[in-house]
Amino acid sequence: MNIVMGGTGHVGSAVAEALLDHGEAVAIITRDADYAPALSDRGAEIIEADVTDGGSLRAAFQRGTRAFLLNPPADPSKDTDAVERATAAAIVKALDGSGLEKVVAESTYGAQPGERIGDLSVLWEFEEALRAQRIPAAINRAAYYMSNWDELVQPAADSGVLPTMLPADLMIPMVAQSDLGRAAAERMLSSIDDVGVRYVEGPARYSPADVAKAFAVALGRPVHVDVTPRESWPKAFRALGFSPEATDAYSRMTAVSVDGGFDAPEHPVRGTTTLQEYIATLVAGQA
Numbered sequence: 647m648n649i650v651m652g653g654t655g656h657v658g659s660a661v662a663e664a665l666l667d668h669g670e671a672v673a674i675i676t677r678d679a680d681y682a683p684a685l686s687d688r689g690a691e692i693i694e695a696d697v698t699d700g701g702s703l704r705a706a707f708q709r710g711t712r713a714f715l716l717n718p719p720a721d722p723s724k725d726t727d728a729v730e731r732a733t734a735a736a737i738v739k740a741l742d743g744s745g746l747e748k749v750v751a752e753s754t755y756g757a758q759p760g761e762r763i764g765d766l767s768v769l770w771e772f773e774e775a776l777r778a779q780r781i782p783a784a785i786n787r788a789a790y791y792m793s794n795w796d797e798l799v800q801p802a803a804d805s806g807v808l809p810t811m812l813p814a815d816l817m818i819p820m821v822a823q824s825d826l827g828r829a830a831a832e833r834m835l836s837s838i839d840d841v842g843v844r845y846v847e848g849p850a851r852y853s854p855a856d857v858a859k860a861f862a863v864a865l866g867r868p869v870h871v872d873v874t875p876r877e878s879w880p881k882a883f884r885a886l887g888f889s890p891e892a893t894d895a896y897s898r899m900t901a902v903s904v905d906g907g908f909d910a911p912e913h914p915v916r917g918t919t920t921l922q923e924y925i926a927t928l929v930a931g932q933a
């Protein structure tokens with residue numbers, strides 16, 4: 647049995663779908679079984695467990711032979727780095743005594759040691775903890791999620807404006823959740839010695855200007871990028887309800903990512919979903 651964390655979210659649901667497409671037995675973890683009717687209809691088992699309750703998570707892992715691990719994003723009104731460090735540690739602790747033979751974990755492009763740089767360091771530490779424990783661990787570092795643009799359909803449709811903190815012409819590795827799901831499912835099914843880091847992104851790199859163009863085509867109206875200057879990032883995060891700690895971490899993570907060119911590797915695993923296909927599906931209400 648394959649256990650999938652985050653099975654009601656973007657990536658975990660795509661992992662579960664890809665495994666079900668292979669005819670595999672799947673159980674997804676959620677805090678509330680009512681969140682997952684679609685996967686339940688497809689034959690996935692639903693296990694209620696919570697990362698903050700280590701016993702429930704270990705019991706969920708004990709029902710499988712392999713597991714997909716996803717550190718849940720923290721509520722941005724909290725100290726996100728502190729909360730996500732605690733949940734990552736809880737996931738690793740729950741592996742002890744789980745009996746799993748292999749795990750596949752979701753990490754990020756740009757994962758690196760550091761302080762207050764958000765997921766870049768939190769997921770780096772998660773990777774390090776996984777490398778230090780006994781169960782073989784495959785790590786997929788994901789590019790910038792195309793789903794990060796999901797919330798901008800309405801502003802783009804209403805006002806033709808695509809607000810972003812990223813430079814309009816910066817080429818960024820981006821990836822659709824369906825491609826991340828297939829890439830993770832492949833490693834859930836591969837041999838136990840298929841471990842270590844792989845990078846996963848879409849078929850090409852895209853800029854925010856490309857995103858605006860894709861929205862313009864899909865919406866049938868002009869859309870232009872409105873770049874928030876760096877000095878205004880903290881104010882913009884605060885306006886979205888981020889805590890002072892999350893504002894600091896997200897601002898610093900964005901700066902490191904922009905300045906470092908999003909850590910684009912030469913030979914990533916490439917999915918097939920283009921940005922244009924993703925945005926067209928999103929606008930049609932099906933992403």
Ligand SMILES: NC(=O)c1ccc[n+]([C@@H]2O[C@H](COP(=O)([O-])OP(=O)(O)OC[C@H]3O[C@@H](n4cnc5c(N)ncnc54)[C@H](OP(=O)(O)O)[C@@H]3O)[C@@H](O)[C@H]2O)c1
Nearest residue numbers: 652653654655656657676677696697717718754765790791
């Ligand atoms: N955004 C990016 O560009 C990017 C890039 C690379 C990596 N990442 C990483 O990807 C992850 C986010 O993936 P996503 O977008 O697929 O997440 P998502 O759509 O926000 O889904 C979050 C999932 O976590 C589960 N969850 C939340 N709190 C939980 C808890 N206390 N116990 C158990 N499960 C819990 C939710 O399940 P229920 O609500 O059903 O319980 C849900 O299935 C993060 O680790 C992030 O750092 C993001």
